[in-house]
Amino acid sequence: MRTFLAVVIPSLVLSDRVAAQCAAGTTQEISGNWYCSEVTAITYANFPGFGSYEKITDMDVNTGDCSSVRYNYKGSTWSSSTTTSTSSSSSSTSTAPASNGGWARQAYFNAASGTAEGLTFLNHFGAMDGIPGTSAGGPAFGTSLSYASSDGQSGAASAQVLSNAMIEDDTEVIIMTDQSCSDGGCGFTRPGGVAYHGFSGAQKVFLLEFSMPFTNSTTFNGDMPAIWLLNAQIPLTSQYGTNAECSCWTSGCGEFDLFEVLDSGNFRCKSTLHMAPAGGSSDWFQRPTGGSITAAVVIAGEHEVAAIRVLDGGQSFDATLSEDVVSGWVNEAGSVFKMEG
Ligand SMILES: *[C@@H]1O[C@H](CO)[C@@H](O)[C@H](O)[C@H]1NC(C)=O
Numbered sequence: 001m002r003t004f005l006a007v008v009i010p011s012l013v014l015s016d017r018v019a020a021q022c023a024a025g026t027t028q029e030i031s032g033n034w035y036c037s038e039v040t041a042i043t044y045a046n047f048p049g050f051g052s053y054e055k056i057t058d059m060d061v062n063t064g065d066c067s068s069v070r071y072n073y074k075g076s077t078w079s080s081s082t083t084t085s086t087s088s089s090s091s092s093t094s095t096a097p098a099s100n101g102g103w104a105r106q107a108y109f110n111a112a113s114g115t116a117e118g119l120t121f122l123n124h125f126g127a128m129d130g131i132p133g134t135s136a137g138g139p140a141f142g143t144s145l146s147y148a149s150s151d152g153q154s155g156a157a158s159a160q161v162l163s164n165a166m167i168e169d170d171t172e173v174i175i176m177t178d179q180s181c182s183d184g185g186c187g188f189t190r191p192g193g194v195a196y197h198g199f200s201g202a203q204k205v206f207l208l209e210f211s212m213p214f215t216n217s218t219t220f221n222g223d224m225p226a227i228w229l230l231n232a233q234i235p236l237t238s239q240y241g242t243n244a245e246c247s248c249w250t251s252g253c254g255e256f257d258l259f260e261v262l263d264s265g266n267f268r269c270k271s272t273l274h275m276a277p278a279g280g281s282s283d284w285f286q287r288p289t290g291g292s293i294t295a296a297v298v299i300a301g302e303h304e305v306a307a308i309r310v311l312d313g314g315q316s317f318d319a320t321l322s323e324d325v326v327s328g329w330v331n332e333a334g335s336v337f338k339m340e341g
Contacts, residue, residue, distance in 0.1 A: 022282060031263040033270065036282040040310040041334025048275055048339065049202075049304040050074040054251035056237045057188050064140025066237075066246035094119075095205045095321055103205060103321040107177060110317070111164040120196045121162050122174040123148040124240060125155030127192075132157060134192030142240035144193030148173050166213065170221035174235055181236070189236040198232025202301035205326055207317055210259075211292040218264045225287075226260035226269075229297075252276035258297055258308055261287055271308055277341030285310055296329050305330060 022036035029035075055071035095103040107118030126133020126144030133146040133155065146155035150163040152173040159178075167173060179185075181195035189195040199206075212225040230239075231254040238246035249255065252275040259269040267287045272280030285295075285308075294315045298307045309329045 027282075030266065030268075033262050034282045035268055035270070035284050037284075037335070038268070038286055039283040039335040040285065041332055042271055042281045042283055042285075042308045043330075043334050043336045044271075044273060044281075044306040044308075044339060045304070045336055046277075046339040047273070047299075047301065047304050047306040048277065049301055051252065051276055053248045053253040053276075054245075055187065055248055055253075056233065056246060059137060059141060059188075059190060059237065059246055061136040061141075061191075064137055064243055064246075066243060068245065068248070068251075071248075094199045095207070101323050103323070103326055105317075105319045105321075106199065107175075108317065109162070109175070111162060114161055114164070116161045118178050120159050120176045120178050121148040121152070122146065122176055122194060122196065122235070123152060123155065123172055124235075126194065128155055131155035133194055134190065136192060137238075137241070137246075140241050140243040141190065141238045141246055142242075144190045145174070145235050146194050167225075169215050169217050169219065169223060174230075176232065186236060187233065190238065193236070195236055198236075200232075202299070204299050205321065206297040207294070207315065207321075208297070209292050209294045209317075211288045211290070212259070212261065212269070214265065214289050216265070223264040224261045227258050228260065229256040229258065229299075230254070249274075252278075256299075256306070259285055259287075259295070273306075273339065277339050279337065279339055279341075281335060281337035283335040283337075298326060298330050300330060307332075307334070309334070 026036045027034065050073060052070055052072045054068035056066055056068050058067040094107045095105050109116045109119055122145045124143050125131060125146040127135040128143060131146050133144040135143050147157065147159050149156045150160045151165060152162065152167050152171045162173060176196035176198055179197040181189050181197060186195060186197055208227065210227065215223045217223045231248060233253060234247050234249050244250045255274040257272040260271065261269055267289060268284040269287050270280060270284050294311045294313065296309045296311055300306065307330045309332065
């Protein structure tokens with residue numbers, strides 16, 4: 001029996017004005033973004049537990065047009081983990097509720113030991129330099145998903161394990177499960193693209209260990225590391241195409257930025273939820289420019305709450321997590337951002 005979650009959300013008095021969410025005297029604007037206080041825990045309350053978005057049903061490579069149907073979800077729309085970053089020594093693990101009430105590890109990556117279990121590293125080099133994938137549909141769809149090379153800088157002919165090195169500026173690596181969409185379970189996916197299931201389920205935990213050293217670059221996307229979650233249907237259809245109707249992003253299927261540096265040289269990481277409603281806390285996490293930090297992300301869609309927690313050192317990445325530990329992360333005091341709308 002799964003016992004997870006006796007969620008207690010502190011009562012809130014929040015205004016929709018960014019400045020009013022900050023503790024007195026802490027508000028500052030940097031390159032167009034608002035920042036309040038440094039924190040180690042942010043809870044998203046009223047995390048959308050139900051809603052609807054446009055689910056893509058077809059992509060016409062001749063016209064660049066796409067079709068969709070309105071899709072209602074309940075629990076959570078989240079089904080993918082996308083990681084991009086200037087990061088090194090990263091470990092990550094994704095867990096799902098186990099039937100006995102605890103949590104069982106579903107996927108695991110340890111860069112230092114080269115261990116990768118239950119996951120696949122992808123990026124967007126489909127059909128470039130002859131590697132598997134497709135560019136059919138042109139700019140409207142953008143290039144499709146491909147297997148990522150071990151340094152993330154290009155595509156590969158088959159699945160590779162990400163190397164234990166910094167992911168360079170303006171380089172994106174997507175982490176999916178090792179379950180191919182060839183079972184038909186992913187819904188419509190880009191014909192010709194490399195397709196794997198995301199991490200599905202309304203309740204899930206991601207454990208991360210990472211660093212984000214300064215690269216000092218000021219070029220496009222330079223020195224702007226980020227880790228975020230994206231609904232798997234976005235990369236599986238069109239993540240970087242010019243036709244916004246070829247992805248469910250615009251209609252709110254989901255992006256959750258967890259640790260995002262928004263301008264070069266900034267030592268603050270923000271979090272933001274892009275769906276319906278959209279919004280983000282102006283409290284921020286310290287960017288780990290020196291050593292790595294460990295963080296837990298708990299999505300409890302059925303309870304309309306999500307929690308991002310920077311953990312003390314010593315958190316294990318073992319095969320199981322106890323219910324007490326996970327519910328402790330959800331209930332721990334921290335900055336609370338209430339989604340409105
Ligand atoms: C970035 O600049 C800082 C401060 O000047 C310096 O200590 C660091 O070595 C630089 N990092 C790189 C990768 O050049």
